Amino acid sequence: MAGLRLQGVAPLGLDPIDLDLAAGERVFISGPSGSGKSLLLRAVADLDPCPGEVWLNGTARSALPAPQWRRQVALLPAEAHWWADSVGEHLPGECESLLTDLGFGPETLGWAISRLSTGERQRLALARVLANRPAALLLDEATANLDPPNRDRVEALVEGYRAEHAAAVLWVSHDPEQRERLGGRRLMIQARRLVPEP
Amino acid sequence: MTLIHLTPFDLTLAAGLVLLLAGLSWRLHLGVERRLLIAALRSAVQLSLIGYVLHALFAATNPGFIALMALVMLAFAGWEALSRQKHRFVGAWGYGIGTLSMFLSSFSVLILTLAVIIGVEPWYQPQYLIPLLGMLLGNTMSGVALALDNLTRDAWNARGRIEARLILGETWDCAISGIRRDALRAGLIPIVNAMATAGVVSLPGMMTGQILAGSPPIEAAKYQLLVMFVISAGTGLGATAAVWLGSRRLFDERQRLRLDRLRPPQGQG
Numbered sequence: 001m002a003g004l005r006l007q008g009v010a011p012l013g014l015d016p017i018d019l020d021l022a023a024g025e026r027v028f029i030s031g032p033s034g035s036g037k038s039l040l041l042r043a044v045a046d047l048d049p050c051p052g053e054v055w056l057n058g059t060a061r062s063a064l065p066a067p068q069w070r071r072q073v074a075l076l077p078a079e080a081h082w083w084a085d086s087v088g089e090h091l092p093g094e095c096e097s098l099l100t101d102l103g104f105g106p107e108t109l110g111w112a113i114s115r116l117s118t119g120e121r122q123r124l125a126l127a128r129v130l131a132n133r134p135a136a137l138l139l140d141e142a143t144a145n146l147d148p149p150n151r152d153r154v155e156a157l158v159e160g161y162r163a164e165h166a167a168a169v170l171w172v173s174h175d176p177e178q179r180e181r182l183g184g185r186r187l188m189i190q191a192r193r194l195v196p197e198p
Numbered sequence: 199m200t201l202i203h204l205t206p207f208d209l210t211l212a213a214g215l216v217l218l219l220a221g222l223s224w225r226l227h228l229g230v231e232r233r234l235l236i237a238a239l240r241s242a243v244q245l246s247l248i249g250y251v252l253h254a255l256f257a258a259t260n261p262g263f264i265a266l267m268a269l270v271m272l273a274f275a276g277w278e279a280l281s282r283q284k285h286r287f288v289g290a291w292g293y294g295i296g297t298l299s300m301f302l303s304s305f306s307v308l309i310l311t312l313a314v315i316i317g318v319e320p321w322y323q324p325q326y327l328i329p330l331l332g333m334l335l336g337n338t339m340s341g342v343a344l345a346l347d348n349l350t351r352d353a354w355n356a357r358g359r360i361e362a363r364l365i366l367g368e369t370w371d372c373a374i375s376g377i378r379r380d381a382l383r384a385g386l387i388p389i390v391n392a393m394a395t396a397g398v399v400s401l402p403g404m405m406t407g408q409i410l411a412g413s414p415p416i417e418a419a420k421y422q423l424l425v426m427f428v429i430s431a432g433t434g435l436g437a438t439a440a441v442w443l444g445s446r447r448l449f450d451e452r453q454r455l456r457l458d459r460l461r462p463p464q465g466q467g
Contacts, residue, residue, distance in 0.1 A: 047454055067368060081358035083356075132367060
């Protein structure tokens with residue numbers, strides 16, 4: 001079966017979660033801060049030890065080497081970290097069209113990380129993730145620091161990628177208008193459990 | 199030229215200088231007089247004891263006793279290396295990684311030096327083995343402790359950067375490579391500096407000792423050179439082993455960064 005499937009995934013502080021995302025489906029998750037949304041995404045990306053199993057298009061996470069899994073089920077953390085000095089060192093070769101979609105020119109690759117604004121970092125982190133061509137996306141507050149035009153760019157890029165690659169998208173968003181605007185299934189964390197948003 | 203024997207009176211005079219320093223510390227409120235006196239007392243007791251132990255050991259040349267002595271030295275070195283690290287690995291790993299690395303490097307370099315380079319007969323003759331092991335362990339311990347301390351501290355502080363690379367599908371090996379290189383470099387810098395300044399800024403302790411004991415300076419210099427070379431090899435091997443084992447331990451079988459395997463830093467020190 002295609003898509004992303006969670007079974008009994010229990011990050012710290014949450015009850016075991018069962019969740020099915022069809023290929024190309026987007027599901028929003030909201031909930032108070034500290035409720036475990038980010039931990040859930042980290043658990044799916046296999047960054048924290050955590051009980052439960054996850055399948056991507058029928059392949060179990062435990063059947064794949066961790067780096068391969070993380071390339072296919074890509075996490076965009078709320079805060080992007082950079083390990084080298086320039087933008088280009090963090091991105092693979094052919095990513096000009098991604099940069100263009102996010103409002104950057106090719107000269108961006110030479111920019112120093114230290115002079116990027118928070119919003120620029122957030123958009124470039126998305127480019128970095130999408131350049132790997134993942135089959136599923138785990139987005140943690142992907143538009144939290146963006147002005148409306150850039151927020152629209154990111155939303156359009158994610159939606160376009162989802163449609164083109166039939167990628168399942170699990171999206172943690174604090175913004176009720178965004179969840180309303182983009183539609184689709186909406187879940188929230190309440191009392192340690194993942195329940196439909198009323 | 200013969201060795202002038204030191205009398206208890208000579209040592210008492212030298213100890214008087216330490217007392218003077220302690221008095222100065224008390225007068226100027228430096229607050230180190232207690233620690234200074236305890237350290238001086240410790241060194242007096244430890245060195246006297248080791249003098250007697252070595253005296254007995256040299257007389258016997260019993261491989262069993264020598265092995266026991268070597269293991270005791272290793273055990274102390276492991277403990278000292280551990281106490282110099284802020285973010286230790288929890289459990290037996292904290293002691294084990296440093297001690298195993300020192301064991302592998304110091305003992306292999308030691309045996310090579312004794313059996314092949316110097317050609318001592320039998321190779322475990324304690325008069326050569328124990329002092330050489332002492333110098334090897336002492337330096338390897340500093341290198342291993344520095345390298346591990348750097349590795350764990352940097353990994354602790356760079357969690358976001360390491361995980362950013364893991365998230366993009368890099369292997370643990372790749373994600374920690376820069377930190378590992380820096381840690382190894384930190385472990386090697388003291389011995390490199392020591393070699394670079396030897397004889398110009400400072401006369402190394404062993405050479406000084408041999409000269410005081412009546413050896414011709416040229417012979418003493420040759421021995422010192424040999425010792426520095428094998429020490430740097432031992433330190434390099436030890437630090438490499440420690441950094442490799444330590445960095446491996448920072449990740450689990452699913453290549454997750456496991457900072458929970460480190461103890462949070464405690465207090466100041």
